Amino acid sequence: MACEFFFYDPSAVSWFPLMYNGTLVPGYGAAGSTLAVGLDQIEVSPDGDYLYYQPCIGGLYRIKMSYVDATLSNTTLAASLGDYAEPFALTPSTGGTTIDAAGNIYVSDTNLLAIWKVTPEGRATILVQDDALLWMDLMWVTSDKHLWLPASQM
Numbered sequence: 001m002a003c004e005f006f007f008y009d010p011s012a013v014s015w016f017p018l019m020y021n022g023t024l025v026p027g028y029g030a031a032g033s034t035l036a037v038g039l040d041q042i043e044v045s046p047d048g049d050y051l052y053y054q055p056c057i058g059g060l061y062r063i064k065m066s067y068v069d070a071t072l073s074n075t076t077l078a079a080s081l082g083d084y085a086e087p088f089a090l091t092p093s094t095g096g097t098t099i100d101a102a103g104n105i106y107v108s109d110t111n112l113l114a115i116w117k118v119t120p121e122g123r124a125t126i127l128v129q130d131d132a133l134l135w136m137d138l139m140w141v142t143s144d145k146h147l148w149l150p151a152s153q154m
Contacts, residue, residue: 108136
């Protein structure tokens with residue numbers, strides 16, 4: 001099934017530890033361990049054509065929803081779904097993402113304390129950067145086009 005792809009495909013695995021405000025995030029293991037979180041961010045394009053995803057350390061990928069949908073009845077495709085995923089944008093360590101009606105994806109940057117905007121063409125730029133942007137997660141865009149950024153208390 002498609003969900004198995006997300007657990008095992010290299011595009012969904014954290015290859016490096018998370019960074020937060022210039023430092024490695026401590027892990028839950030032995031002293032000195034660091035936190036590495038795989039697939040955590042998932043968005044669907046407004047037209048339903050693409051599924052966007054990334055591990056927390058960044059690297060935004062996309063895959064056509066038609067491939068994901070087809071895996072529900074085609075186990076052969078499910079086993080090779082990763083072959084259809086494509087790198088989409090170079091994104092940072094993130095606490096969260098959201099997508100607007102125009103297909104722009106907003107990515108919180110836990111290291112630079114910033115919000116990145118990734119256009120539907122895959123161009124990533126910093127939209128805003130401020131020390132108050134501590135680990136933004138569960139962001140959303142309202143119908144009147146306001147980007148809401150819940151502030152965690154890290």
